[in-house]
Amino acid sequence: MAQVNWETDLTTARERAQGEGKPLFVDLTGAPQ
């Protein structure tokens, strides 16, 4: 079963996306953390 490799910090994720030249997918959730 494939797992999604989630980042947990938006700034870090944005920097990674820019650095790797990949699009960013944000899951804005209300589920318990």
Place this chain on the structure above:
Amino acid sequence: MEAVASLLNEHFVMVKVHRTTDEAQALGYLWTPTVIFYSADGIERMRSVGYLPEATMVNRIRLGLGAVHLGEKRNDEAAMWFRLAAEGGVGDQRAEGRYWLGVARFRAGGGDKVAWQEEWGRLREEHPDSEWTQKASPLWVPAREKPKVRL
């Protein structure tokens, strides 16, 4: 959620943001769950509000990838993703995919009005009641006529 996970892992950097955080407020969300697609340059290209089951989510991601590529002027790649949504999507996603496929083919062909009108003609035939067909209608003309709207 195997198919969703595979698509995301292959094409995106992914992040979860909880609605109670300052980051969520800054993103201007209306309701959760919300998913937002950004191109690598940080520009928002598409967002979707509400829970989606897996098959629908797969095609939402395809539409998002199409929007990302279209926004970065990779029109052939955009067309590929929109075509997948147009032909494999669920419900109105198929109409949305067909609408954007027309746009992507128009741009990919350097203003290819034939390809564009071909896709929007299919949109009218296949999804006559869709909001996407209504959006397309002012710019759609039968194949033998020239569009009156200057692009």
